[in-house]
Structure formats: structure tokens, C-alpha cells
Amino acid sequence: MSEEILLDEKIICEEFDCVWEKPETLTENKMHYCPGCGHGVVHKILMEVIEEMNLQSETIGVAPVGCSVFAYNYMNVDMQGAAHGRAAAVATGIKRMLPNKIVFSYQGDGDLAAIGTAETIHTANRGENILVIFINNAIYGMTGGQMAPTTILGMKTSTTPFGREATSQGFPFKITDLIAQLPATHFVTRQSVHTPNAVRYCKKAIQKAIKYQKENKGYCLIEVVSNCPSGWKMTPLVSNKWMEENMFPQYPIGDLKDNGILITKKEFTK
Amino acid sequence: MSKEIFFMKGNEALAEASIRANCKGYFGYPITPQSEVLEYLSEEGVKRGMVVLQAESEVASINMVYGASGAGFRVMTSSSSPGISLMQEGISYIASAELPCLIVNINRGGPGLGTIQPSQGDYFQSTKGGGHGDYKLIVLAPSTVQEMADFVFDGFYLAEKYRNPVMILADGALGQMMEKVSFTKTLEQNLFDKSSWTTTGKQNSRERNIITSLHIQPEKMEEVNLHLQKKYKTIEENEVQYELINSENMEYLFVAYGLSARISHRTIEIANENGFKCGLLRPKTLFPFPHKILEELSPKLKKIFVVEMNAGQMLEDVKLSVEGKCKVGFYGRMGGMIPSPEEVFEKFLEFQKQI
Ligand SMILES: Cc1ncc(C[n+]2csc(CCOP(=O)(O)OP(=O)(O)O)c2C)c(N)n1
Ligand code: SF4
Ligand SMILES: [Mg+2]
Numbered sequence: 001m002s003e004e005i006l007l008d009e010k011i012i013c014e015e016f017d018c019v020w021e022k023p024e025t026l027t028e029n030k031m032h033y034c035p036g037c038g039h040g041v042v043h044k045i046l047m048e049v050i051e052e053m054n055l056q057s058e059t060i061g062v063a064p065v066g067c068s069v070f071a072y073n074y075m076n077v078d079m080q081g082a083a084h085g086r087a088a089a090v091a092t093g094i095k096r097m098l099p100n101k102i103v104f105s106y107q108g109d110g111d112l113a114a115i116g117t118a119e120t121i122h123t124a125n126r127g128e129n130i131l132v133i134f135i136n137n138a139i140y141g142m143t144g145g146q147m148a149p150t151t152i153l154g155m156k157t158s159t160t161p162f163g164r165e166a167t168s169q170g171f172p173f174k175i176t177d178l179i180a181q182l183p184a185t186h187f188v189t190r191q192s193v194h195t196p197n198a199v200r201y202c203k204k205a206i207q208k209a210i211k212y213q214k215e216n217k218g219y220c221l222i223e224v225v226s227n228c229p230s231g232w233k234m235t236p237l238v239s240n241k242w243m244e245e246n247m248f249p250q251y252p253i254g255d256l257k258d259n260g261i262l263i264t265k266k267e268f269t270k
Numbered sequence: 271m272s273k274e275i276f277f278m279k280g281n282e283a284l285a286e287a288s289i290r291a292n293c294k295g296y297f298g299y300p301i302t303p304q305s306e307v308l309e310y311l312s313e314e315g316v317k318r319g320m321v322v323l324q325a326e327s328e329v330a331s332i333n334m335v336y337g338a339s340g341a342g343f344r345v346m347t348s349s350s351s352p353g354i355s356l357m358q359e360g361i362s363y364i365a366s367a368e369l370p371c372l373i374v375n376i377n378r379g380g381p382g383l384g385t386i387q388p389s390q391g392d393y394f395q396s397t398k399g400g401g402h403g404d405y406k407l408i409v410l411a412p413s414t415v416q417e418m419a420d421f422v423f424d425g426f427y428l429a430e431k432y433r434n435p436v437m438i439l440a441d442g443a444l445g446q447m448m449e450k451v452s453f454t455k456t457l458e459q460n461l462f463d464k465s466s467w468t469t470t471g472k473q474n475s476r477e478r479n480i481i482t483s484l485h486i487q488p489e490k491m492e493e494v495n496l497h498l499q500k501k502y503k504t505i506e507e508n509e510v511q512y513e514l515i516n517s518e519n520m521e522y523l524f525v526a527y528g529l530s531a532r533i534s535h536r537t538i539e540i541a542n543e544n545g546f547k548c549g550l551l552r553p554k555t556l557f558p559f560p561h562k563i564l565e566e567l568s569p570k571l572k573k574i575f576v577v578e579m580n581a582g583q584m585l586e587d588v589k590l591s592v593e594g595k596c597k598v599g600f601y602g603r604m605g606g607m608i609p610s611p612e613e614v615f616e617k618f619l620e621f622q623k624q625i
Contacts, residue, residue: 057471060341063482072480078469080340081482083363086333089325093337094469096321097295097345101471119333122326 023051027076036236038226039068039135041193045203046104046133047075049210059102060094062087066108067141085116088123091130102213104131109150110140113175117149120175127184127218131209134176134221137228138247145231149173152250157231172250176223180256187212187220188257194227194240198253205255218260225251275452280418281306281445284374284438287422288346289314291457293372295321295345297334299353302386303442304376307348328353332360332373339369340481342468344426344459348374350442351392352383354400361435362401366483366494368467370429372422373407374438376445379606387606388442388529393583396439397557404495406502408436408509409556411527415449417554423455430462432505439556441579443529443608502558511554512563516542520549522622523567525588526577527553529608534577536611541618548618556584564591571596575618577609578602599624 025047033040050059056077063071065084072079082090087105095103112120112134123130139157140146146159152172154163164172180188187209191202202224209220225247227239234242255263278286285307288296296315298308308324315322321338325331331347338345349357354375364371375396379389394400397409408428410421418440425436465476472478485491516538517523526534531552538548551567553560568574574596576585582600589598599621603609 057473060469060471062337069484072478072482076472076478078472078479079481080337080469081367081480081484082336083333083359086329086336086360089330089333090337090340092323092330093295093297093334093339093345094341096323096334097338097341097343098470118326119330122330 023048025051025056025076027074029073031074032070033067034230036227036229036239037067038137038193038224041199042133042135042202042224042226043068043071043074045193045199046106046206047077049203049206050077050102053207053210055102055210059104060098062091062094062103062105064105064107064111065142066111068106068108068135069142071106085111085114086119087111088116088119088128088132091132092123092126092128095128095130099129102131102210104133106133107135108141109134109136109138109148113149113173117175121179121182124179124185124219124221125182127186129213129216129218130220131206131213132219132221134223135226136223136251137226137231138172139228139231141228141231145228145233149175150251152246155246174251176221176256179221180262184219185221185257186218186260187255189221189255190223190225190251190253192225192243192253194243223251225253273452273454275450277448278415278451279306279446279448280415280440281376282310283415283419283451284348284422285310286314287419287453288372289318289320290453291423291426291455292344292459293320293346293426294343295338296347297323297325297331297338297345298347299325299328299331299349301350301353303378303388303445304348304350304374306445307374328356329360332357332364335371335373336360336364336367336369339364339371340367340469342464342470344370344430346372346374348376350376350378351380351389354392354395358395358401361407362399362403362405363483364435365405365407365498366403367481368433369435369481370426370433371435372425372429372438373435375440377439377441379604385606386442388444388579388608389604389606390441390528390530390579390583391581391604392439393556393578393580396437397559397587405498406505406557408432408434408505408558410436410438411554411556412438412440412444413528413531413552415444415447415451418444419451419453420455423457426457427461428509432501434501434505439528441529506558509555510558510560510562512560513552513554514563515550515552517549519547521547521572522549522618523571523574524548524550524577525553525564525574525584526550527556527584530577530579533609533611533614537577537614537618540611540615546622553584559587559591561587561591564588565593568592568596573622574598575621576600577614579608580604
């Protein structure tokens with residue numbers, strides 16, 4: 001009798017209990033990200049979209065220098081690791097030679113909006129038909145929590161121990177707003193991944209951007225306002241709350257541009 | 271292939287050769303005295319199917335080359351000294367990731383913004399790595415417009431054979447001067463199978479391909495270094511190229527490359543008319559440097575005279591090869607100045623008289 005029950009359990013587990021399966025596009029490697037960090041979630045939904053759209057064999061990714069430098073250890077697609085800040089130029093080189101492939105870069109705020117600003121802006125201005133995923137955690141996670149161009153005023157980091165102060169350290173750089181203004185950009189949006197609902201919206205944005213790329217619509221940028229519990233020195237839960245209260249007013253969630261048309265009324269979700 | 275003869279600028283001959291060598295992509299940024307390469311390819315290259323892109327900087331162009339080479343294509347960039355300095359970070363990554371490509375440096379006078387006049391002041395930054403870490407480029411030094419064209423074919427071939435960046439190091443004069451040239455060389459499109467490492471989209475039949483220079487474990491990083499050093503050793507053993515002129519019964523040997531070699535060629539003629547027995551060694555490859563021939567020749571010589579358009583950079587490699595077995599003299603002009611053959615002869619006379 002006990003044997004029968006065991007057998008039943010096996011059947012149930014095998015055929016009905018699978019609520020989520022790791023896509024082929026994610027490797028077996030354990031991620032090195034800190035608990036609660038947004039990087040892992042974005043990796044996951046990006047790779048889910050690539051699999052759902054059946055694009056594993058068509059996709060080439062570019063990893064940055066930053067906490068996600070090892071993105072290619074987790075993403076099971078062909079990838080190149082770029083020098084710090086140069087991912088957009090590397091992606092341009094790939095896409096120009098392979099115009100029918102799907103090309104994305106995955107970059108942090110230091111990578112994209114400080115050392116790589118020129119490459120970022122000019123790639124957008126040329127309207128390269130690529131997707132740029134931009135993880136804005138307002139800090140340099142990898143190097144131990146220094147100020148990023150996106151660090152908000154008053155925020156303490158290891159190089160702004162008294163809080164970022166505008167007169168000597170400048171203002172938070174809203175590079176996504178700037179990119180949305182460029183005529184060659186097609187879809188520019190700001191998302192987050194800190195709640196299940198936010199993850200769904202973000203995934204939809206990724207689906208849309210990849211679809212646009214397939215249709216040769218041109219440059220798409222998805223900024224993901226994200227946490228860095230370690231760099232911010234907060235627990236994951238507290239960091240998410242802090243992000244909602246302090247980052248979102250600076251970096252409102254929602255589309256900035258779609259189909260090449262600027263969206264003036266920004267939807268602000270909490 | 272017909273042996274049609276053209277009258278062309280060095281930069282244009284090089285650009286034309288790149289199209290004929292089946293180069294599929296060019297990424298560059300304007301800088302004198304090499305802008306003709308970008309200009310020529312923007313018209314002729316595009317018409318004949320090449321991907322040509324004017325980048326926002328040399329930093330961007332070398333990283334576009336990284337991406338495009340990683341995607342499996344024969345690609346190149348060109349610049350002049352300040353632009354090459356900017357590319358050094360990218361070149362280090364390219365050397366580490368073992369991406370074949372051609373980088374052209376039409377050397378101008380420095381340091382700093384310097385001058386747009388010809389110079390050989392980039393010997394160090396071209397042959398000694400140039401960026402961070404232990405790596406080498408294969409460096410080819412043309413001395414005629416014909417070689418500006420021919421070395422493009424040789425350069426791509428060597429780059430792909432060894433999966434290593436190759437630099438053509440010429441100077442502003444070679445880029446700008448017009449000479450006759452014919453395009454007799456050819457280079458097949460798919461010389462080597464690249465499928466085991468290029469990122470073209472992961473097929474079910476294989477693991478994903480990753481192009482990177484990051485090896486966080488020092489044991490692994492050392493392995494990569496050992497592999498690179500072994501490769502450079504093989505290159506040193508197999509790819510040295512030089513021209514030896516007038517070497518029979520010579521007592522004095524001039525060593526010079528590129529434009530300096532053309533000048534020195536005339537100087538040894540003057541010297542020989544004046545009763546000296548002078549020969550000329552003209553390295554065509556600066557890395558690998560022709561150490562062996564110098565080592566062999568030096569015990570039989572009275573003196574060696576190095577001529578460069580810099581403060582004495584290749585001079586160090588000559589001295590390393592000779593290892594004190596022969597006295598080595600030097601004459602160089604800097605900052606865009608070109609010495610005349612007579613001027614070099616006078617300096618040689620002074621050196622020849624020294625005990
Ligand atoms: C040329 C160069 N300068 C500096 C560094 C050191 N560095 C590595 S990652 C990094 C900052 C990364 O921050 P960000 O892009 O925001 O990524 P995060 O780690 O926050 O995801 C810096 C400065 C480097 N690798 N290369
Ligand atoms: S340091 Fe910050 S960004 Fe990096 S993995 Fe940890 S939490 Fe994520
Ligand atoms: Mg960051």
C-alpha cells in the first residue's frame with residue numbers, strides 16, 4: 001500500500017507540480033549575486049524571453065564590467081565580455097556584422113553612464129538596432145559601494161561619506177531621459193523588479209524590445225531601477241522600501257518613449 | 271589577377287588592399303595623416319560591400335573591432351599616434367581574448383598632440399605591447415606604397431593564423447606619398463575555421479561561445495599568459511621577415527625600417543661611393559624582431575649604425591641582439607623631422623671615427 005502512495009506522489013510531482021522550469025537559456029551555474037539583488041531577477045526574465053521567443057540560437061549578448069561581469073556564466077547564449085564602459089561599442093560591432101541576429105548589452109550605471117557615456121549616447125544616437133539593459137542601482141556594487149553617476153543627492157556611499165552633495169559631486173545623471181530625447185531611439189522605458197507585479201511589467205518590456213529589434217525598429221533601452229543591499233548596507237527588504245521611497249521619485253517607473261514617440265505623462269507606480 | 275599598375279597614395283593603396291583582401295568591416299575615427307583610409311573606404315568600401323562606420327572615438331572604434339572580430343569577421347581599424355594611444359586599452363583586451371584583426375598606425379610626431387608630420391616615435395607603444403599586461407602584437411613595417419598594400423594581405427593572414435592582432439606601423443610620409451602599386455596578392459575569405467570560438471548564436475550542437483579576457487583565478491590567468499607567451503615564441507621562430515641589402519663583404523651595417531630605411535639605403539650608397547663597405551638590414555617585422563641575423567652578423571662587423579625618426583627606440587632591440595659584440599651607434603630626428611641621406615652620412619662619419 002505504501003508503495004502505491006509513493007507511486008502516486010511521483011506521478012503528481014512529475015506531471016502537475018511543476019510551476020516554473022529553468023529555461024534552457026539559463027545555465028546550471030549558481031549565481032554569485034548577493035541575496036535580494038536585482039541582477040539575478042533581470043538575468044532570469046531576460047533569458048526566459050529569449051527562450052519563449054525561440055531565439056537562443058539567434059542571440060548574442062555583451063556583458064559589462066561590474067557585478068554582472070559574469071553574466072555569461074549564467075546566460076546560455078553566445079556572449080562577449082566588454083571592457084568597462086565599452087559594451088555599446090562592442091554590441092555595435094557585432095550587430096553591424098550580423099544584422100539579422102538579436103544583440104543586447106547588459107550594463108550597470110557606472111559602466112553605462114560614467115566611463116561608457118560616450119559609447120552609450122552615440123550608439124543610441126545612431127539608432128543601432130540593439131537592446132540595452134541598464135541596471136541602475138545608484139552605486140558601484142562591484143568595487144565596494146562608491147558613488148555612481150546615478151547616486152541620489154544626500155545618499156551616503158564610500159566616496160560620499162557625508163552624502164552626495166550637488167555643488168561638488170554633481171546631480172544624479174538621468175541618462176535615460178536624455179536618451180529618450182534622441183530622434184533615433186525607438187523604445188525607452190524605466191522598470192523595476194522588486195515585486196512580482198514589477199517583474200511582470202519588466203518582462204513585458206523586454207518582450208516588446210526584442211520584438212522591435214526583430215522588426216528592425218532600432219535602439220531600445222530598458223533601465224531597471226534596482227537595489228544593491230550590500231552596497232547600500234541594508235537588508236533586501238529594507239533596500240526595496242528605501243528604493244521605492246527615495247529612488248522612484250528621482251527615477252519614475254514607466255515608459256519614456258515608445259514607437260519613437262515621447263510619452264509626456266509618466267505613469268508612476270509604487 | 272591582372273597586373274594593373276596604379277599611382278596611389280600609401281593610405282589609399284592600403285585601403286584598396288583591404289577591400290581586395292576581403293576585409294568585411296572597418297571602424298575608424300578621423301586623424302591626420304591617415305584620414306584617407308576612412309575616406310576611401312567610406313566610398314569604395316561601402317560600394318563594394320564592406321561595413322564601414324565612423325565611430326565617435328578611437329576608444330569606440332577599437333571596441334567595435336573587438337565585437338566584430340568576435341562575431342567571426344575579418345575587420346580592421348586605422349589611426350595615427352594619439353588615436354593609437356587611446357586604443358591601447360582595447361588592444362590589450364583583443365590580445366588577451368585572441369581576436370584576429372588589423373590595426374594600422376600611420377605614425378606622427380609626438381608626444382602629446384605633437385605634429386602631423388611623419389615620425390617613428392611609436393615603436394615602443396607598437397612593439398612592446400602598448401597597453402597593460404604581457405602581450406605582443408605582430409608588427410609589420412612597410413617602406414614603400416607597394417608594401418603598404420602587400421602587408422594588408424600578410425597582416426590579415428598572420429592575424430588569423432595566430433588569432434592575434436596585427437599592426438601595420440608606417441609613418442605619415444608613407445601614408446601620404448604617391449608611388450606606383452599593383453595588387454597581385456589575394457586572400458581567401460575563410461582561411462581558418464573559426465566556429466569553435468566566434469559568437470554567432472549558440473547552436474544546439476555546441477556549447478555557448480564566450481569571448482572574454484577575464485580569468486579571476488590567478489592559476490587560470492597564468493595559464494592564459496603561458497599560452498600567449500608560447501604563441502609569441504612560435505611567432506618569433508617562424509615569422510621574422512627582413513631585407514638585407516649590400517651585405518657582401520660589408521664592414522658596417524645600418525639598421526633601419528620604414529622611411530628611415532629608404533633614407534639609409536641612399537646613405538649607404540653615398541658611403542660606398544666614399545670607400546666604405548656598408549650594408550643595410552631592414553626589418554619588415556618589428557615584432558618578431560630579426561634578433562638572430564643581427565646576432566650572427568655582429569661579430570663580423572666593425573660597427574652597427576641605427577637610424578630612426580625617434581630618440582632611439584628600435585636601438586634598444588638592436589643592442590639586445592648584439593649583446594655588446596659590436597659597437598652600436600645611432601642617429602635620429604624627432605618631432606616630425608626627416609633626416610636627409612647626406613645628414614645621416616655625416617653622422618655616420620663621426621661615429622665611424624670614434625674609437
Ligand atoms: C578602466 C577601468 N576602470 C575601473 C575599473 C574598476 N571597476 C570595475 S566595476 C566598476 C564599477 C561598476 O559599477 P556599475 O557599472 O554601476 O555596476 P554594478 O557593480 O553596480 O552592477 C569599476 C569602477 C575597471 N574594471 N576598468
Ligand atoms: S554588490 Fe550590490 S549589485 Fe553587486 S551583487 Fe551585491 S547586491 Fe547586487
Ligand atoms: Mg551600479
